Amino acid sequence: MSTTTVRPRPTDSPAASPPSTGARAGRPKIRLRRTWWAFLLLVATALVFIVPLYMLVTTAFKTNGEIYAWPMKFLPSELTWANLSTAWELAPFGAFIKNSLLVTAVGAAAKVVLAVFTAYAFAFLPFPGKKGLFLVMLGALMVPGHVTLLVNYITIGNMGLINTYAGLILPGVASAFGTFLLRQHFLTLPGEVFEAAELDGAGHFRKLASFVAPMSVPAIATVGLVAVIDEWNNFVWPLIITNSVNMRTLPIGLMYLKANDGLTSWGVLMSGTLIVVLPMLLVFLFAQRYIVTGLTGAAAGGGR
Amino acid sequence: MPDLVVSQGRSHQRVSTAYRRRYRRGVALFALFAFPNLALIAVFAYWPVLENVYLSLTSWDFISPAPLFIGLENYIQMFTSGTFLGVLRITLIWVVVVVGVCLVLGIALASLFSMKLPGTTVVTGIVFTPHVIAGAAIAAVWLFIFDQNYGLARVVFNAVGLSSPAWTTDASWALPALIIVSIWKGVGFVSIVYLAGMQGMPSDVLEAARLDGANRWQLFRRIILPLLSPTTFFLVITQTISAFQAFDIIAVMTGGGPASATTTLSWFIYDQAFNRSNVGYSAAAGTVMFVILMCITVLQFRFVERRVHY
Known part of the structure; x- marks a missing residue:
């Protein structure tokens, strides 16, 4: 199987094989x-x-x-290994890694859970004005994130959450695109399976946990992996919302390292950079297909 | 679908109590499932847009008790100051060059990939890689590459008999340096989206054109490019929106300098608020960005309806 094309097609298996017009x-x-x-x-x-x-x-x-x-x-x-140990001395990389892992894990997990439940609601539950509500939710995709930074900073400040994990995570867990992706997927699932379950008296929680979610593992994995990459690489929000070195995430820590030493020692800066890059490279290596599908998803047309 | 909203008045008699109970439970469950997410979207995506407009009419420094209403003064100051007009000019250059080059190179790469040469799958994976790496990390790597004395750029420049410029600290080289990095980061994504578009094209049309004796260029110009117009529109819009908001590469490599040579609108918004505590002024610039991006989005919808098909 080809791992990079957006739509799996029979003709793109091994790269060396002749093209379809063979x-x-x-x-x-x-x-x-x-x-x-x-x-x-x-x-x-x-x-x-x-x-x-x-x-x-x-x-x-x-x-x-x-x-x-x-x-x-x-x-x-x-x-x-000298560069790496110098980087560790110049900046608290242990703390950076811990913060990045925590924010990424909790943030991405929360985002996936919210997206799954919201998508389920929009796909299977009744609500007056549901269609309009769905459009309102999709409208959030058009709001440019950079414009929201200032007010979100003030909002998080009013909640007393500046320089906390909650403040780092909270604004990022709202999910419009993930919800959209999953809702479209849920609507393609074969309804007969659920109807049989409903006749057996299964409630919505059962229906979600035993049928809808297990049947949508690839779609949910896609949403989750995209969330992981976004959270890990996020730069401007952690830069704004944290203000002590020990609360910084890795990308900000990199800037801190550069300010402290970087330009006088490339080896040190590159070893710090490698710590930021390596985990996502590995994730990409092992889950390339899901990630490419997810990130180019909207492009593949018609909300696939 | 069982959840089509029951119009309560008309079908009151016919709907059994059991059904109504189920409907009401469904509505409650919808609220439980969807409202947390919808509330977050309201608070962190919609509210900021409104509040940002209000703040743009005020003067505030984060510290004094309340923002002071000053009407349109921020906007007047912005559009009469050379600084802000310079920022808009730099932003325009940045967006047009980054998006334009990414699209042209992207479609060229996609054409190359669609030849299905041995190794193509590996190369598509490689060109996509920068898209999943933190912009801050990419910026750090390229700072080293652009090092005047020990960087890779010097190897390239020396090879053609020139000496490497002081990329990020020379006002006339800083913006080109950032543009190069941004293209390097973005072009792989563009090419993969184009490739997906090419693979989705009806092969009988291409075949027919080939049989009619169209050469490679004619095929590209007359068939492939028009067929790709929906993809191109999608990419122009999404890439423009993300180029406007590009931040991490600028923050790590130049910090808007030297002498504001790389101060794009996105850096300006950040800098005014968080380095200078000019909340109202930053909000006004944010509102300008919002309006520009909304116009582009609306333009897209009108275009898509009228012109996208061949």
Whole structure:
């Protein structure tokens, strides 16, 4: 299975296989001879994106002597943990990691739970003016987040939650897009299954827990993974709402590290950066298909 | 669907008490399930827009007891000061170049990917990667790349016989530096969306054009591009909205400097509120951003209805 295309199609399995017009294109070898320039472009494209990441990883473990050598040493001759331990001394990375993990886990979990329940309500429960309410909820997608920062800061301040985990998490757990995605999915589930359950006297909680949710695991996973990435990478809100070093999340901690040392020591800054990047790289590596579907979801058309 | 709203008056007699009880329980459950989320959306998405408009008519510093109403003074000051007009100019350059280049490169990459060469799947994964990495981290990596003495940019510049500029500290290079980073972060996403659009195209149309002897360019210009117009519209709007709000790369790499050379509207809104405590002024700039983005969204809807199809 291809892992990157938005819509799984029978023709995109292994990349090396001939395209759907295989009969006309002839044997792969001949094709490759005709398209060597395109292949070269493909490799160049990959390099444009790999090389900066390669610089990040190697610099994090290079010695200062090799980082500050010219001509540039692309291949480190020895590796060191010194940068990482310096970064840890200069900034409380333990606290940053703890904060990021906590905010991401609680924030994403709360967001998924809210989205599942709200989507269930809009898909299966009655309410006067439900359609209008749904449109009002979707309208929230058009509100640019950056415009809400100032007032949300004041609101959280009035609640006395500045520099707290609750303040960090609360505004981000409201879910309009996730709700929309799940509601559309719930409406495609086969109704016969529920009707049978309803005849057996199953209530809505049972229906949600034993039928709707288990039948929607991929969709819920997609919403959850997108929430995890958003929470982990979030920058401007944690920057505003926290004000002590020990409450900072990793992306803000990175800026703190840069202010404290970064520009005089690239190895240290890169090792800090690696800590921020690595978890999401791993998540992406293992759940690429869900993530790409989720993040490009709206683009795939018609609210898939 | 069982939950179609029962029009209470007319069907009163016919609806059994059991059904009505079920309906009422359903309504209560709807409230239980949906209201927490809807309340959060009201408080943290809709209320800010209204309150922001009010704050834009006041002068406040977060500390004094209450915002002081000053009418349109913030707006008058904004549109008569060269600073803010400069901010709008920088924002315009930023948005147009970032979105424009991302779209052109994105469609080129998508065309390349759609050739299904060996290794394409891996490369699509690689170009998408920056989209899931924190902007702050990407900014840190590129700060190193742009280091005048030890960065990768110097290798590239030296290769063509030039010396690397002082990217982020030189007022004429800072904005281009940020634009490059933003394109690097965004183009993969654009290309994957375009690729999905291309794969959803009816293959019989392409086949027919090919049989009629259309060459590669004609095929692209006359068939593929028009067929992709809904995707293009979607991308123009979403990418424009996110380019307007770009923040983390700017914050980490330049902090709006040097000498406000990279102060976009989004940085300006943040800077006025949280570095200078000019709450009203920041709210006014926020309202300007809101109005601009709303206009773009409305424009999209009108366009989509009229012109998107080929």
